[in-house]
Amino acid sequence: MPRLLYLFAVAAFSLSFALPLRADTLPVPANLIPFDSTEGEKLLVGAEATKAYFALSEQFVTQQNQAFCGVASLVMVLNALKVPAPASEELAPFSAFDQSNIFTAQAEAVLPRTVIEENGMTLDQLGALAKAFGLKAAVRHASDTNLDAFRRDVRARLETAGQYVIVNYLRSALGQQKYGHISPLAAYDADSDRFLILDVSRYKYPPVWVTASDLFAAMNTPDRDNDNRSRGFLEISR
Amino acid sequence: MPRLLYLFAVAAFSLSFALPLRADTLPVPANLIPFDSTEGEKLLVGAEATKAYFALSEQFVTQQNQAFCGVASLVMVLNALKVPAPASEELAPFSAFDQSNIFTAQAEAVLPRTVIEENGMTLDQLGALAKAFGLKAAVRHASDTNLDAFRRDVRARLETAGQYVIVNYLRSALGQQKYGHISPLAAYDADSDRFLILDVSRYKYPPVWVTASDLFAAMNTPDRDNDNRSRGFLEISR
Ligand SMILES: [Ca+2]
Ligand SMILES: [Ca+2]
Ligand SMILES: [Ca+2]
Ligand SMILES: [Ca+2]
Numbered sequence: 067m068p069r070l071l072y073l074f075a076v077a078a079f080s081l082s083f084a085l086p087l088r089a090d091t092l093p094v095p096a097n098l099i100p101f102d103s104t105e106g107e108k109l110l111v112g113a114e115a116t117k118a119y120f121a122l123s124e125q126f127v128t129q130q131n132q133a134f135c136g137v138a139s140l141v142m143v144l145n146a147l148k149v150p151a152p153a154s155e156e157l158a159p160f161s162a163f164d165q166s167n168i169f170t171a172q173a174e175a176v177l178p179r180t181v182i183e184e185n186g187m188t189l190d191q192l193g194a195l196a197k198a199f200g201l202k203a204a205v206r207h208a209s210d211t212n213l214d215a216f217r218r219d220v221r222a223r224l225e226t227a228g229q230y231v232i233v234n235y236l237r238s239a240l241g242q243q244k245y246g247h248i249s250p251l252a253a254y255d256a257d258s259d260r261f262l263i264l265d266v267s268r269y270k271y272p273p274v275w276v277t278a279s280d281l282f283a284a285m286n287t288p289d290r291d292n293d294n295r296s297r298g299f300l301e302i303s304r
Numbered sequence: 305m306p307r308l309l310y311l312f313a314v315a316a317f318s319l320s321f322a323l324p325l326r327a328d329t330l331p332v333p334a335n336l337i338p339f340d341s342t343e344g345e346k347l348l349v350g351a352e353a354t355k356a357y358f359a360l361s362e363q364f365v366t367q368q369n370q371a372f373c374g375v376a377s378l379v380m381v382l383n384a385l386k387v388p389a390p391a392s393e394e395l396a397p398f399s400a401f402d403q404s405n406i407f408t409a410q411a412e413a414v415l416p417r418t419v420i421e422e423n424g425m426t427l428d429q430l431g432a433l434a435k436a437f438g439l440k441a442a443v444r445h446a447s448d449t450n451l452d453a454f455r456r457d458v459r460a461r462l463e464t465a466g467q468y469v470i471v472n473y474l475r476s477a478l479g480q481q482k483y484g485h486i487s488p489l490a491a492y493d494a495d496s497d498r499f500l501i502l503d504v505s506r507y508k509y510p511p512v513w514v515t516a517s518d519l520f521a522a523m524n525t526p527d528r529d530n531d532n533r534s535r536g537f538l539e540i541s542r
Contacts, residue, residue: 090386091398102358111349120340124510126364128402131394145506148328156369160329160507164366268383269398272362 091271095241097280101262101273109255109275110262115224119252119262121146122230128268130165135248136187136232137165138266140196142250143230144168147304149199172198188292189234192248193300202303208286209296216285216299217278220261221254223301233263234297239284240276246289246297329509333479335518339500339511347513348500353462353492357500359384360468360490366506368403373486374425374470375403376504378434380488381468382406385542387437410436426530427472430486431538440541446524447534454523454537455516458499459492461539471501472535477522478514484527484535492516 094100099109110116125145129138144151144163152170154161161167169179176198177191187195189205196203208216223229231251238244252273253262260275276284288294332338337347348354363383367376382389382401390408392399399405407417414436415429425433427443434441446454461467469489476482490511491500498513514522526532 102362107354107358116345120345123361123364124340124506126361127366128400154507157507160505162366162507267398268362269392269395269400 091269092243094271094274097241097277099260099275101275106273106275109258109260110253112257113253113255113262114257115221115254116252117227118146118224118230118250121227122250122252122264126264126268127165127266129266131183132267133183133186134165135266136192136195136234137168137182139232139248139250140192141165141168142264142266143196143232143302144199144201146230147201147228147302149201149304170198185291186246187248188289188295189248189298189300190292190295192232192234196300196302200304202301204301205298206301207296207298208282210298213279213282216282217254217259219301220251220299221256224251224254224261228303230302232300232302233281233285234289234299235281235284236287236297237284239287240280242271246291251299329507330481332509332512335479335515337498337513339513344511344513347493347496347498348491350495351491351493351500352495353459354490355465356384356462356468356488357490359465360488360502364502364506365403365504367504369421370505371421371424372403373504374430374433374472375406375420377470377486377488378430379403379406380502380504381434381470381540382437382439384468385439385466385540387439387542408436423529424484425486426527426533427486427536427538428530428533430470430472434538434540438542440539442539443536444539445534445536446520448536451517451520454520455492455497457539458489458537459494462489462492462499466541468540470538470540471519471523472527472537473519473522474525474535475522477525478518480509484529489537 099106122142125142127138129135141163151161151163152167176194193203193205220231223231234248237247249263249265251261252264259278262275264273265271285297287297289297337344363380365376367373379401389399389401390405414432431441431443458469461469472486475485487501487503489499490502497516500513502511503509523535525535527535
């Protein structure tokens with residue numbers, strides 16, 4: 067093999083290691099029902115509360131890095147609520163929130179982007195950030211409520227236009243990989259007693275239907291980054 | 305008013321003009337049914353072909369600039385088809401296609417990013433770009449087929465796992481603003497004879513249900529950027 071061709075071949079081979087290709091999401095544990103499955107599709111069609119789904123699914127985004135689950139979730143809700151976004155050079159005269167322009171001066175004053183990049187967000191920080199956009203945002207720690215109240219209140223919100231719920235839960239409690247996570251809820255099916263999570267780590271897991279009790283248990287876990295307060299959910303509206 | 309405070313006030317006022325806030329999408333013409341409306345929701349629940357919807361809705365993205373409708377559409381289909389994406393520093397060990405990493409060496413060789421940024425894409429260019437990823441991609445100019453064949457073939461694809469259709473149509477023919485556009489189809493409802501377009505310019509229009517005949521007419525329009533060949537649709541699978 068001519069020397070130059072050999073060097074090209076070595077370079078191409080090395081590059082194929084340096085840039086491996088990946089597309090697989092992780093397997094979904096048996097207690098969760100993937101949205102994009104025969105059972106998952108049927109659940110949406112028969113779900114009792116879907117108002118949030120139709121508005122949020124139009125705004126579904128992938129978290130930009132592994133710390134931005136809360137950022138991505140809030141971007142979806144801001145756009146679903148039609149909160150005016152900063153002007154965009156690319157989209158002018160239109161605009162929309164994304165995972166860059168969400169860091170307005172008001173947002174930075176509450177919680178700097180650099181802090182989120184380092185540590186992600188706690189439930190309380192997510193609530194504070196939502197309020198920086200003038201939203202009504204009620205932080206609900208799971209340990210301060212119970213399964214029945216959670217199910218009743220959140221179902222009612224998912225049935226109502228302009229009402230959104232973002233959940234903060236421990237993935238490992240659901241059999242997922244692995245740490246604390248944040249994503250919006252979109253729907254509730256009463257017959258199966260399951261909520262639909264629009265998981266923003268779309269590169270890792272699909273949206274899933276989770277039972278109210280499994281979800282509540284995964285929220286009712288202490289968060290070391292939040293003085294061991296329990297995780298929980300954020301109720302948001304304009 | 306102290307001079308310095310006055311200057312600050314003037315600066316703040318000017319900035320509020322320089323950075324106006326916008327969130328409104330445009331009004332949807334009466335011939336189109338918004339997805340996020342009582343009628344639009346009912347159409348999904350009763351739709352005869354929804355296989356593509358469940359996989360594509362999980363991958364829905366906003367086009368990053370006004371020339372990237374074709375790029376955003378192809379990102380959605382690549383991810384729905386689980387085509388391995390380039391490795392990602394941010395998401396490692398996971399990855400997914402986005403509107404930056406889609407410009408691989410193979411893609412650039414077929415159609416450079418700079419060309420798309422300048423002119424967008426024609427239907428034939430979109431087909432060539434899809435093939436650069438090893439996909440089966442059949443370009444169908446509307447003028448080479450007819451409404452009945454379009455409806456039958458595309459409905460069958462939307463009912464089948466792993467089969468996708470991206471449409472290229474003239475917005476003004478649907479009463480929308482304004483030029484040629486590209487977005488994926490996601491579902492078909494036989495009773496209303498309507499297709500669901502997951503419009504990637506999410507900052508501008510919501511997803512809409514359009515009648516097969518209106519959509520076919522909007523595709524059956526000459527594209528000056530493509531030697532006046534008609535617009536049409538791209539059938540894609542692995
Ligand atoms: Ca039900
Ligand atoms: Ca943490
Ligand atoms: Ca029907
Ligand atoms: Ca053009």
